[in-house]
Amino acid sequence: MKFLKTVLKGIGWGIAILCVLAAVVGAIFAFRGYWIYRDALEQTPIEETIATIRSKDEFVTYDELPEIYVDAVVSVEDKRFWSHGGVDFWAVGRAVWTDLKTMSFAEGGSTITQQLAKNLYFTQEKKLERKFAELFMAFRFESCCTKKEIFELYVNTIYFGSGYYGIYEATEGYYGKSPSQLTSYESVMLAGLPNAPSDYSPDVNPELSRQRMNQVLNRMIKCGVITEKEAADILAE
Numbered sequence: 001m002k003f004l005k006t007v008l009k010g011i012g013w014g015i016a017i018l019c020v021l022a023a024v025v026g027a028i029f030a031f032r033g034y035w036i037y038r039d040a041l042e043q044t045p046i047e048e049t050i051a052t053i054r055s056k057d058e059f060v061t062y063d064e065l066p067e068i069y070v071d072a073v074v075s076v077e078d079k080r081f082w083s084h085g086g087v088d089f090w091a092v093g094r095a096v097w098t099d100l101k102t103m104s105f106a107e108g109g110s111t112i113t114q115q116l117a118k119n120l121y122f123t124q125e126k127k128l129e130r131k132f133a134e135l136f137m138a139f140r141f142e143s144c145c146t147k148k149e150i151f152e153l154y155v156n157t158i159y160f161g162s163g164y165y166g167i168y169e170a171t172e173g174y175y176g177k178s179p180s181q182l183t184s185y186e187s188v189m190l191a192g193l194p195n196a197p198s199d200y201s202p203d204v205n206p207e208l209s210r211q212r213m214n215q216v217l218n219r220m221i222k223c224g225v226i227t228e229k230e231a232a233d234i235l236a237e
Contacts, residue, residue: 033132037140040121040133046140049120050153058168059156062148064180065167070151071225072191076216078112079223082147086113086138113138116154158194161201174202185237192216 053059062070074081080088088111110118117137122130141150160170167190171179175186182190192212193200202209217231226234 030132032129033134034136036122036129036133037136040137041140044121046137046144050145050149053153053156056156058166060152060166060168060179062152064178065155066180066182066184066187068184068226069179069182069187069191071223072188072216072220073151073155074112075220075223075225076191076195077115079219081112081151084111086142087111087135110134111138112154113141113150116150116157117141119157120153159197160190160193161197162203183237184234188216188220188234189213 078088080090114134117140118124118134121137122134141153145153155167157166159165160167160174162173164170164173167179170190170193171177171182171186174190175182189202189209192215193209195212199205200209200212214235217226217234220226221228221231
């Protein structure tokens with residue numbers, strides 16, 4: 001019994017030490033990330049970045065986007081987009097657990113705001129300090145933009161494959177129309193492309209893009225924005 005208590009006490013101390021070390025290492029990477037974030041803002045202030053994007057003739061406003069396109073993007077990319085403050089801590093916790101099990105960066109848990117921050121300011125490099133920089137920048141975007149403005153900036157800058165950047169180029173390039181004229185089928189199709197645009201591009205792999213579309217529809221059903229009947233009707237367009 002005494003031996004068991006000694007073992008348990010030793011395990012407790014070991015866990016405590018590991019927790020302290022993890023906190024110290026996390027603080028170091030957070031500090032590095034903060035300075036990466038500060039350097040990025042010094043080079044290009046966030047107000048300047050936003051103004052540059054909005055000044056483009058092809059900039060598409062939130063009100064020009066079909067509601068089903070917005071629902072599809074939020075469902076498949078960031079289902080708690082409208083309620084979180086830039087970081088979805090539930091998704092982060094799930095991603096950390098997955099990464100620990102696989103011993104890799106298999107899952108990122110990034111929100112739409114974080115993806116926007118990464119795409120506009122940072123590289124795709126999977127380093128912890130860069131991830132912290134992305135978090136700081138996401139909070140900055142949330143503090144100076146509304147959710148609709150963040151969504152606008154996101155869809156106007158992401159890559160849709162086949163050389164199309166932004167929702168305007170994508171709708172014109174793939175369907176020869178403006179975003180406001182998209183059908184439900186086209187809206188859902190486009191919502192799934194940015195996850196892997198080179199692979200899912202309808203011009204490159206129509207079958208794979210349709211499989212991705214089915215994934216988006218299933219996510220929309222799970223999120224409660226459409227029914228199974230509505231999903232079937234969209235596929236039948």
